[in-house]
Amino acid sequence: MNKVYNNRAWWLILPMLLLVAFSAIIPLMTVVNYSVQDVFDAHTRFFTGTEWFKEMLNDPALQAAVLRQFAFSLTILAIEVPLGIGIALLMPKKGWQASAVLILVTMPLLIPWNVVGSIWQIFTRGDIGLMGWSLRELGYGYNITASPVDAWATIILMDVWHWTPLIALLCYSGLRSIPDAYYQAARIDRASKWSVFRYIQLPKLTNVLVIGVLLRFMHSFMIYAEPFVLTGGGPGSSTTFLSQSLTTMAIGQQDLGPSAAFSLIYFLIILLVTWVFYTAIMNMQKDNNKGA
Amino acid sequence: MEWMVWTTPTAVFFAVIAALLACMTTWEVVSPTVERKGFLPISTTRGDRFFIGLLSAAYIHLIVIGFTPLSIWMALGASVVWCLILMRWG
Numbered sequence: 081m082n083k084v085y086n087n088r089a090w091w092l093i094l095p096m097l098l099l100v101a102f103s104a105i106i107p108l109m110t111v112v113n114y115s116v117q118d119v120f121d122a123h124t125r126f127f128t129g130t131e132w133f134k135e136m137l138n139d140p141a142l143q144a145a146v147l148r149q150f151a152f153s154l155t156i157l158a159i160e161v162p163l164g165i166g167i168a169l170l171m172p173k174k175g176w177q178a179s180a181v182l183i184l185v186t187m188p189l190l191i192p193w194n195v196v197g198s199i200w201q202i203f204t205r206g207d208i209g210l211m212g213w214s215l216r217e218l219g220y221g222y223n224i225t226a227s228p229v230d231a232w233a234t235i236i237l238m239d240v241w242h243w244t245p246l247i248a249l250l251c252y253s254g255l256r257s258i259p260d261a262y263y264q265a266a267r268i269d270r271a272s273k274w275s276v277f278r279y280i281q282l283p284k285l286t287n288v289l290v291i292g293v294l295l296r297f298m299h300s301f302m303i304y305a306e307p308f309v310l311t312g313g314g315p316g317s318s319t320t321f322l323s324q325s326l327t328t329m330a331i332g333q334q335d336l337g338p339s340a341a342f343s344l345i346y347f348l349i350i351l352l353v354t355w356v357f358y359t360a361i362m363n364m365q366k367d368n369n370k371g372a
Numbered sequence: 373m374e375w376m377v378w379t380t381p382t383a384v385f386f387a388v389i390a391a392l393l394a395c396m397t398t399w400e401v402v403s404p405t406v407e408r409k410g411f412l413p414i415s416t417t418r419g420d421r422f423f424i425g426l427l428s429a430a431y432i433h434l435i436v437i438g439f440t441p442l443s444i445w446m447a448l449g450a451s452v453v454w455c456l457i458l459m460r461w462g
Contacts, residue, residue: 113376
């Protein structure tokens with residue numbers, strides 16, 4: 081078969097490219113410009129070279145925030161992905177139950193971040209919050225403003241509650257798109273439930289899981305409003321994640337140079353991790369296709 | 373453009389990146405890339421290697437600036453050599 085390649089269709093992305101240039105690329109270039117200068121106003125600025133980068137890379141508070149951020153993102157991924165797949169497998173497939181469960185599962189996704197933070201802030205209070213009160217009555221001295229462990233557990237629980245539905249929904253739609261013939265073939269072979277999951281459902285879910293994992297990683301890597309409302313980054317700085325350190329620096333202290341340098345480092349970390357995730361999963365798929 | 377607070381080094385930096393992208397595009401039009409497997413664990417196209425090269429160059433610069441007393445020009449030199457190796461044998 082002779083395929084004719086015509087690359088002229090690339091011109092069709094030009095409007096999108098202009099939009100991205102306006103909303104992302106030009107601002108990003110400005111951030112790069114800021115990162116090598118100490119800017120007071122449009123006319124008073126000094127060239128600092130790589131000084132801000134050196135300072136940011138060696139700042140112990142920021143290094144701790146990076147590690148904390150990775151710990152958080154990996155923890156919630158490790159919980160939400162298997163849990164989401166599990167929920168999707170258990171969701172009813174047709175009838176009114178399917179719609180009802182779908183609506184129930186989607187509910188947390190409709191709540192704005194800062195409201196989620198407020199809900200959990202009240203929920204975990206020892207005097208008027210059900211969870212905080214119950215745990216105290218059970219004899220555990222639960223206090224998210226004093227104990228880093230409690231604060232961490234609560235933030236992870238909150239994120240799992242808020243975002244597992246996203247993975248579940250994606251997996252649910254992935255599962256629905258598997259043709260019935262696969263299951264029939266599996267029944268003929270007397271395949272166990274586990275083999276059906278391992279060799280039919282999981283491979284067919286790879287595509288949606290790639291999107292799910294990437295979305296969840298990026299979401300959790302920029303998490304801001306929820307911990308900000310719930311713990312304010314405390315106790316101490318035990319739940320201060322990257323975006324909060326960055327916002328404090330950029331908006332709170334107006335240190336535009338250092339925060340520009342820091343946000344570029346942040347950007348490079350996200351770029352690398354996303355690329356590694358994407359490449360790894362895409363190559364896994366390629367190998368699978370070769371094997372099949 | 374005043375609001376973008378341009379400096380000469382950053383202007384040169386972006387100009388070089390833009391020129392490289394333009395060159396890559398021209399090269400692709402003149403002779404389209406073939407996906408192949410080099411010393412990298414994955415098979416890559418020319419554009420993939422270019423991206424990997426730029427990204428690793430950024431990290432080389434960060435490491436040199438942040439954690440060594442070496443000059444940034446050393447980082448630049450190392451990055452150029454590394455990118456050339458990557459484009460040829462990656």
